[in-house]
Amino acid sequence: MLLYTKLAPPKVPKRRSRAGCTSCKEKKKKCDETRPQCARCAERGLDCAYEAVKPRQRKQRDSIGSLADFVHAAEYRRSYRTSDLLEHADSERYDDGYHDLSVADEDVEDISIDDIYTTDDMLLSPTSPLGFDGVWTDNHSLVPFKMRRESTASVMSIPRSKQPDLAMIAPCPAGSPRLEFCMPAFQEFSDKRNRRQLVDHFCNVLSHLIVFREESGNPFQQLVLPLSYNSGPVQNAIFALASAHLEYRGVQNDEKSIYFHNKAIQGLAQLIEVGTSVDKNHILAAIMLLVYYEVLVQRGRSSIVDGHLRGALTIMSTATDQNDATGLFLERAFRFYDVITALSLGTAPLSTAPAAGCLLPFPPMNAAPASPLHNVDTLLGMATTLWPVMHRLSSLLSLRAELENAKQTNQTSKAAVLRSEYDETSQAIEVALTQWQPCLPPKVVLTVGTSGDGEEQLASLALATPAKQANAKSSADGAGAGGSGAGAGAVGSGSPSQQELARLQSILHNAMAYRHSAFVYLYRTIYEYQPDHPLVQEHAHKALRHCVETVSHKGPMGALLWPLFVSACEARSEADRALARRAFTEIELRQGMTNIEQAWRVVAEVWARSDAKSHSSGADDDGSSSSSSEHIAKEAAVAGSAAMAACGLSAADGGMDNYLDAGQLWRKISAEMGVNIVFG
Known part of the structure; x- marks a missing residue:
């Protein structure tokens, strides 16, 4: 028998017609599409009607x-x-x-x-x-x-x-409705x-x-x-x-x-x-x-x-009911920028200082009451109780300018009142900064860590144990940060995880950086101590250490720029400047914002001019003159006169020399660069 293969004829593809009559479509029967009446309708005596054929609707692919x-x-x-x-x-x-x-x-x-x-x-x-x-x-x-x-x-x-390897040959499934x-x-x-x-x-x-x-x-x-x-x-x-x-x-x-x-x-x-x-x-959301x-x-x-802040204050003052969560959150954002802007521009804050203890931590919606971040504010971190002190600190520069204006215009009685207010406020702020301690979350205590060379001690957090609770009061930061506010009880339910503890470490160091930088601002800008004063260098060094610890724990860095900038401007040793460089690098990489880059440029210029002044002073002490120092002095005298007036400094107070030595050199440099940096 001869075997051979015979190709089978191709199957006629079944095509579904879309031009049938309405009666056949309703019964889902095949229609021969004979007009004016199809065979099925003629056999059954039905009315045969045809509708216009609608074009096919292809699925839109632009969203894919x-x-x-x-x-x-x-x-x-x-x-x-x-x-x-x-x-x-x-x-x-x-x-x-x-x-x-x-x-x-x-x-x-x-x-x-x-x-x-x-x-x-x-x-x-x-x-x-x-x-x-x-x-x-x-x-x-x-x-x-x-x-x-x-x-x-x-x-x-x-x-x-990832694109599958067989994507080109695999069948394409139908799209989901x-x-x-x-x-x-x-x-x-x-x-x-x-x-x-x-x-x-x-x-x-x-x-x-x-x-x-x-x-x-x-x-x-x-x-x-x-x-x-x-x-x-x-x-x-x-x-x-x-x-x-x-x-x-x-x-x-x-x-x-x-x-x-x-x-x-x-x-x-x-x-x-x-x-x-x-x-x-x-309105308030758009403004903020x-x-x-x-x-x-x-x-x-x-x-x-x-x-914008003045507009936001007007809106809040005219609001009848601002107690909802959105209004409270926007008000907290306003309070943060009101103080930061005043510190940045040397002006008085627009709002009145909040009373001690009135700023409760603002939590996110649906936050658990027993959260490990219970005492952490959404925008202020652990510095909620520190913020009233920061508010009063930010008003001292404008108060001093008002005092100097009263003295220059021979308003003796007004000057006496302002002098008394200025002295009392500055001393009260120094005491408050010395006594301030962060409010810690439950079941967390402050401990004292030691750096590798054993030279320095910084506060850090640890899970509470009976032994650590007993020593919590003695485990304070070298500058006076204690452990009161830590929750009692041993480790148990509600204790933070290691990831949460690392975030808390970063938030704590952020608040401590604010505290020490506030000391630097008080001593340099308000008290006008020299940059090499021991108190200035001590707190600048600790603030920089806390800034580095903040970025090392990879936690929030959104409010770190002001304490980092203030302390970095006073860094004199190469070790402190290395800390400042590291912190600036990390925060710029994480945040990626223009004001961080501008602040770093100002800090670098402050260092250069401070070094030039130090070198020129050393040369003058040896009996030699320095043309570069004379040039710097003339340049400062011309370019910084407007900034002196804004800060309440006059020729009677020592002129530009005091201005440059009062922690205000960075304002002159910012003016030369043509920028106003808000350290938010």
């Missing part, structure tokens, strides 16, 4: 294509490498049909701050919770969101998915991809850099972000802040931060004009976000931060 943006964003959050960001920014270009807004639109005009805060009252509307189950990747697989370890908020990061609900992320905030990226950056990067506590969620995500859902000014302020932070890191957005800033300013002015029908929280923006951008010697 936008995932690459968020994958890059996730990679960026893990790496924090500017080089990677630049590579992504250069290699990935998308065309949304939106025009480039490199500068502000013609319709967006610059508005003066003085023109905004003119009316008294202002309400917007509801919030929109963020909740997404997952995201569809390029290979059509659903990947669940991954929670950040330090936050349990509903705003989540997207994990990176939930696709349109899962993608793209943050769709409810904007239809534009680049703006959704800014919301993503604000939630998953920026908001984590400016708070101390977020074990149950980030307050900027929980309280501020929902306000932007129906509030244009708040939303544009968020866009401006996130875009400015990315621009400093080298990542360019389709729309520039200045465009969003101008839009936010314009919308804020319109909201204030509305009056009593606007919720105060929307603009304060964060101005501090981050640092545009020249502008006083716009002070103008």
Whole structure:
């Protein structure tokens, strides 16, 4: 038998017609599509009607294509490498049909701050919770969101998915009907991809850099972000802040931060004009976000931060009910920047000093009462009880300027009253700083650690045990920080984990750095001690050590710039300057903000001029003259006269020599650089 193969005829593919009559479609029967009446309808005596054939609806794929943006964003959050960001920014270009807004639109005009805060009252509307189950990747697989370890908020990061090896030959599964609900992320905030990226950056990067506590969620995500859902000014302020932070890191957005800033300013002015029908929280949130923006951008010697804070104070003073969580959080942000701005600019704070013990720690929403971070404030850390002292300290420079003005104008009685107030306040502040101790969380005590060379002792935290509790009072920092406030009881339920303890260590050292830098500010700027005075060098050294410990524990660094700057300006030994360099490097790498870079430039110039003055003084002591020292003196006398007047110094007080020796050299250098640095 001859065997042979015969090719089978190909099967006729079954094609489902979409042009059948309505009767056959309803019964799901095959229709021969005979017109005017098909065979099935003619056989059964049914009415045969045909509908117009609708074109096929193809699934939109633009949302899938936008995932690459968020994958890059996730990679960026893990790496924090500017080089990677630049590579992504250069290699990935998308065309949304939106025009480039490199500068502000013609319709967006610059508005003066003085023109905004003119009316008294202002309400917007509801919030929109963020909740997404997952995201569809390029290979059509659903990947669940991954929670950040330090936050349990509903705003989540997207994990990176690797392309499978058989992606080119594997069959493509059908898309999920939930696709349109899962993608793209943050769709409810904007239809534009680049703006959704800014919301993503604000939630998953920026908001984590400016708070101390977020074990149950980030307050900027929980309280501020929902306000932007129906509030244009708040939303544009968020866009401006996130875009400015990315621009400093080298990542360019389709729309520039200045465009969003101008839009936010314009919308804020319109909201204030509305009056009593606007919720105060929307106005206050937009203002405080603009304060964060101005501090981050640092545009020249502008006083716009002070103008925004004055507007925020007006809003808070006219608010009838500010006891909700959002209002309290925004008020705490105002109090922080009110003091920091006064210390930065040498002006008096706008608000009155809070009474001792009235600033209770502000926790995130849904925080457990027995949390290991119980005594940690969201924005002030463990320095909540120190903040009233800092508030009074920030007012001393302007009080001294007022005193000097009264003396120069021969107002004898007023000068006597101001002198008494000035002396009493400064002495009370010194006593309060000496006695201040951090409020520790439960089941944590202060211990004394010793550096490798055994030369120095710094306070640190440890889990409470009966033995450590017995020695808690004696385990104080060398400058007087004790362990009172530590919770009683042995280690048990509610004790912090090792990760939480490391975060607490960083927060503690941050607060201690504030305490010692406050001493430096008091002795150098207020008491006008010489830079080589033992008290100045002792507290500057300890402040720098605490700053280094803060960054070493990899905890929050958002409020560290002021104590680091004040202590670094007084560093004279190479060891102390090495500490300052390390702390500045770590904080700039972590935070990535303009004011940190500007502050470091000022510190480096302060060191250079201080060294030049020391060398010239040494040469003069040997009987030789120094032309460079004469040049420095003349330059300082000319360029620093305005700064002297702002600080209340006159020729009768020793002129520029006292100005340079009173801890104010950095203000002259900032003026020469054309910047006003707010150390927030």
